[in-house]
Amino acid sequence: MSKQQYFFLILILGSLTALGPFSIDMYLPGFPAIAQDLHTTAARVALSLSSFFIGISAGQLLYGPLLDRFGRKKPLYVGLVLYIVASAGCATAQSIDGLIALRFVQAIGSCAAGVASVAMVRDLFPVKDSAKVFALLMLVVGLSPMLAPTVGSYVTEAFGWPSVFITLGVMGGLLLAACILWLPDTYTPDTSLSLKPLPILTNFWGVLREPQFYTYTFAGAMAFCGLFAYVADSPLVFMDLFHVSTKTYGWIFAFLSIGLIGSSQVNSVLLRHFQSEQLIVAALVCQVLTGLVFLLLTLNGWIGLSGTIALLFVFLCCLGISNPNTSALSLAPFTRNAGSASALLGAIRMTMGALASVGVSVLSNHTAVPMVGIMAGTSGLALLILLVGRRQIAEQVSVPVGQLAEPVH
Incomplete structure (x- = not known):
């Protein structure tokens, strides 16, 4: 693997890993605006964060067996498409209950990216390099809570809170394209695995x-x-x-x-x-x-x-x-x-x-x-x-x- 390929794979896997944290933190500055537009309170808007956490919990248990049974890329594609659709739904939500439900679906989609990226590190890199690769991925995850709310605050102030979810949807679309075009198949599906x-x-x-x-x-x-x-x-x-x-x-x-x-x-x-x-x-x-x-x-x-x-x-x-x-x-x-x-x-x-x-x-x-x-x-x-x-x-x-x-x- 050349240095350029190595860097590009790390960039894609790191971006997949950061999708979930960005989805959590980027819309936080928009809570007051969401509450005002949807005629509710900031405390009720926070339930959309709770539903996202529940979605991630369910997704982690769901995608593990699916990634082993069907390979890495197909479940990842399904998850990213689900994430993009749910992000568009969040941007057009007309009620707080709708936003809460759509955030759950968005979390299920984003979880595919996080779980698949971890599994693919083990597939793509030798064991002696995996610790270094995971450290680079965790650096991206660590930077996301510092960058996401700051970026979200400027986007919200300039274009309104729905633009945050549009931005997240575009990120999901770019990641889907990158995975289709440049991410290699890394695992042979285990058809004997019981679901x-x-x-x-x-x-x-x-x-x-x-x-x-x-x-x-x-x-x-x-x-x-x-x-x-x-x-x-x-x-x-x-x-x-x-x-x-x-x-x-x-x-x-x-x-x-x-x-x-x-x-x-x-x-x-x-x-x-x-x-x-x-x-x-x-x-x-x-x-x-x-x-x-x-x-x-x-x-x-x-x-x-x-x-x-x-x-x-x-x-x-x-x-x-x-x-x-x-x-x-x-x-x-x-x-x-x-x-x-x-x-x-x-x-x-x-x-x-x-x-x-x-x-x-x-x-x-x-x-x-x-x-x-x-x-x-x-x-x-x-x-x-x-x-x-x-x-x-x-x-x-x-x-x-x-x-x-x-x-x-």
Whole structure:
């Protein structure tokens, strides 16, 4: 493979990987405008984010078996076409209920891109290069929450919120064309693979029964709920409560993303001196304390815009350390069922995150209390699950540093 081919494949796979995160973050600055045009509230608009998270959860479990049974490209094509159609539907939505439903369909489509890109890395590149390739893909994913809201804020202000979904649809169309023209066939379909529900569910149940998996998966998922609560409620908190402009909100979101992304890189340095287990406990304790202080200050009205940004930054830094370590330790016991374990890990995390974002919408009282309360409460539950669950692990499988999982948006 020439350097030019290598670069082009990385560009296509990285763009596929970033489609989901861009779809989550790019329309956030448009929440107030969507609420006004569709005659609803920003809290109800946030349910369209929750439905997207639920769609990603379902899609991860759906596409894994399909990509093995029918090859990589056919399910990818179907998913991208579905994404383009759903994006056009979102741009023309006339009601909030319609937007919520279409965002679910859009998520199912975008999930094909993310799952297929990961599978194709394993097909296209030798094992010795896969870690480097995944690191490049994760860099793209890490940049997307910094770029997407900022781009979305300018697009929304200049052309209106429907133009965000038109932009996303065009991105999906360009990716579909690139995949048809330049992405090679990388996998021979396994026609012997059963798509019947019982064998698939039996496989997932075998993964879920592993104590190390359920301990670190559910602890990590509960900790990660704080991120989903923040993403779902940040448009209301910053634009409605603190009255920042659409563009300013995009820059604040980008700045806060640096905490999550930067700390995940610092985590690699810390692992030279500490074990993953130690870092998880320290990060969760810090996350709980930050959440409780944040909640106390918010309940009493003792915190302003600068303090809110500062505490959110610290909270996201804690997540940047706990997330890759809980992911790695969740998957460490598996060799044969690593794909199923990875899909189940992602589905559980997204489902819990969707519930957290729904909770923010249901409890909305035009203050930051629902967001901060969920952040503090789920962090406390994460620490409790970890401390109790570790007692059930007879012999923990540790993770070599080079195999540490990267953070998932």
